[in-house]
Amino acid sequence: MTVSKIVEIPIVAEIPVGPQHPAIHEPIMLKIYVEGEEVVKVEINTGYNHRGIEKLCEKNSFYKDIFIVSRVCGICNTVHGDCYVRAVEQILDIDPPRRAKYLRTLAMELERIHSHMIINAIMAEIIGYDTLFMLIMRDREMVMKAKEILTGGRVLADYMMVGGVRRDIDEVKRDKILSILDKIEPRVKYYMKLFEEDVTIEKRLRGIGRIKPDEVLKFSLVGPTARGSSIKTDARVEDKYDAYDEVPFNVIVRDEGDSWARMMVRWEETIESINMSRYILNHLPKDGNPVPDERRLPRRFPPGESFTRAEAPRGELTYYIKSDGKPNPYRVKIRTPSFNNIINSGFVYLGHTLADVPVILTSFDPCISCMERVIVIDLKNQTKKIVPFKYISLGRV
């Protein structure tokens, strides 16, 4: 018997970094194909956390949808509510008073501060730096207290309503929030200096997961991921919604393009947010009552459609609402920033070692419950198809 062909299969092991794993904090499955220690191919499997929000929004009225849409994500719930309410106000042609716009901006900036602090704490925990994780979380509690003083809830702030906000703020509360901001600022500056100079962080984060600028645009990556690779894009500057045309701030852009640059963009944005919140609290306008009377809001909605964008802590969030004259919306389409950042980014992991995979995934800021919201019933696991090696060698794959 003569041998006509010899097929050599190198040992490529498939490692599922599956939905429950101590390395990453989110229910997403990354199937990583590894040759030795180097990553060769990555497949991203989603679908573990469906809740069916887009279909559920078509069955409830416009006002109930404000509360349903806020529960898409726990960390960025004010931004979801604000984007939806602005889209509804565009259909109705209502313009809220300036004081309401300033208060909405204040809630969103406080949320940006605590969201950036938690993702940096998780990054510190993943590289093994537990002490830094605990210290950042202790200081984050002060920001949650400020949010509780302003909106009435620590995490879920049901603060947005068509035509304004749901609570007003007086002098006593304003002074309490200003004193909390004064306590937070030196701590954040200390952590920023730590990320620049510490030896452990530098060895684990620099040079990992480098993305070039034209790849960012082709793959539609948004948020601090894009701003860490020298693309200057920010929905607050481009659309100038709410009070962002009157509050001065800078857009932070870094040129290195690796994981370290993405985390530094987030720390510098935190400092900008603290300055913006202080400016807002010192310059609140006094024109009119920001709280609309919820019993007198319109019940009939004219037909129309609108498309609004907002800058969530993770990137650019878009809403598309279409109404056809009934009290329920006809279509609500939500596209969250994690949707683009996580699913389109399978190409970044190639060439790195296995221990860098959690670092890269965390530097994109995954928020999986934001990512999947399309049809309901109950949570079920997907079935995986595992092909043993003998099928490959027999040619049956």
Added chain:
Amino acid sequence: MAKPKLLKEVLKNLFSKPATIQYPREPTPVEPDFRGRHYADLRKCIGCSLCAIECPAKAITMTKIPPQYAEKVKKNPRKIYPVVNYLKCIFCYRCVTVCPTQAYTTTNEYKLASFGKITSEELSLKTLAE
């Protein structure tokens, strides 16, 4: 090997008071207008069912007022009152803001974990008892 920058902070924290609050032995500080347990005040309720219609979580059911209190509520022609199921409630306070007579009393009570079903029935009926 370089000295880690965090060393000074760690040594300072070794000798200071821990930051954890030993809950439930000590209470956690909560604002007075935190969104906590709420119930309907039956002296003001008129039984219009707007709160049950507008609840996003469908946590409010309208039940009949028991007959021994039936003469005390004159403003309520249908003799029904709202009962909030706290296990389904999301504490968004939509019922509080949409009520036409502002009949809901709000507190900042947040310790609501329980084994069985908890509702606002006894609290609402107690407002009629005096």
Added chain:
Amino acid sequence: MSEERKEVEVPEELEFAKEYIEKSYLMKPNRIVIEIKPEKIREFLTQLSKTLEDRGKKFYLSTIAGTDLIDKNVIQLDYHLIILPPGQGIVVRTYLPRDNPRIDSILDLIPGAFSGECETYDLLGIVFEGNKYLKRGFFVPIDITEKNIFPLRKDSGV
């Protein structure tokens, strides 16, 4: 009641495409909507990237949104694009027949459309030809994919 739409002139960056634009109007707040036939989408996008490169501008694909219009028996498909640096939003809109919605995929021109196309196939049933990664279990759980239902259609019964 029908919606009122303000007809607008096409901006100067899109002058090259005048031959296959059927209608153009405004969506709130100040986004320009262009309606094109489904076969011309790939040509439009290649010409758009070339024209913008000559002027030193860039663009990225923000969202792909599909809507089921059951009364008119079409499925409406929107591509939302954002042009940098000024941040102007443009919506490219096509209509596909409801019983056989097929359209060419733009995955080789813009790899960022991967997530949007996979989600729209899984939920509405639009087949993007040329995209080999389409599969039914991307988002929707198994008990619905077994019955071969597309959940976001209005007659799906979910």
